[in-house]
Amino acid sequence: MKNLAKSIIAAAMIVVSASSFTSAAVIGSPVEANPLKYVKATTMVDVYLDAVTKGQDVDLAKYLFEDGFTQTFHGKRTKATHQKKEIVKYIESNKGYNYNCTTSYSVLEDQDSYTVVKATLNFENFTRVDMLTMQKTEDGWKISKIDVTYP
Numbered sequence: 001m002k003n004l005a006k007s008i009i010a011a012a013m014i015v016v017s018a019s020s021f022t023s024a025a026v027i028g029s030p031v032e033a034n035p036l037k038y039v040k041a042t043t044m045v046d047v048y049l050d051a052v053t054k055g056q057d058v059d060l061a062k063y064l065f066e067d068g069f070t071q072t073f074h075g076k077r078t079k080a081t082h083q084k085k086e087i088v089k090y091i092e093s094n095k096g097y098n099y100n101c102t103t104s105y106s107v108l109e110d111q112d113s114y115t116v117v118k119a120t121l122n123f124e125n126f127t128r129v130d131m132l133t134m135q136k137t138e139d140g141w142k143i144s145k146i147d148v149t150y151p
Contacts (some may be wrong), residue, residue, distance in 0.1 A: 013048040036063045037140035041115040044141045045105055051091045053099040063111060066142040073148045126150055
């Protein structure tokens with residue numbers, strides 16, 4: 001009888017503790033953890049370049065950018081600016097597409113909470129340069145701004 005009582009108490013404790021872990025899901029929508037929260041700024045650049053040029057890790061695109069993110073294309077005659085939602089949608093739509101280019105980057109400024117990176121995409125007939133400005137946030141490194149040029 002003692003063992004039965006202990007088993008019932010143990011089962012009750014498991015149910016109570018399990019429900020405390022899932023209370024967020026019961027009350028509202030669950031909070032999705034950021035898999036990139038603890039990575040270095042340069043890892044964020046690698047993920048960005050792989051997503052844009054190789055169509056890889058596109059499901060991580062939503063974690064790359066700050067909410068106020070902007071990407072501006074500076075052309076000879078035009079200038080186009082896009083927001084986070086548009087860029088994430090574009091990257092996700094490129095899943096599996098591989099650009100015929102080589103990529104490289106160099107860190108121009110590296111502080112505890114601020115990093116500037118120059119990423120170069122070399123295509124056969126032209127070059128694209130992405131200047132990434134990154135901020136360290138409570139949710140890890142985030143790209144806050146990208147300026148794109150075609151020198």
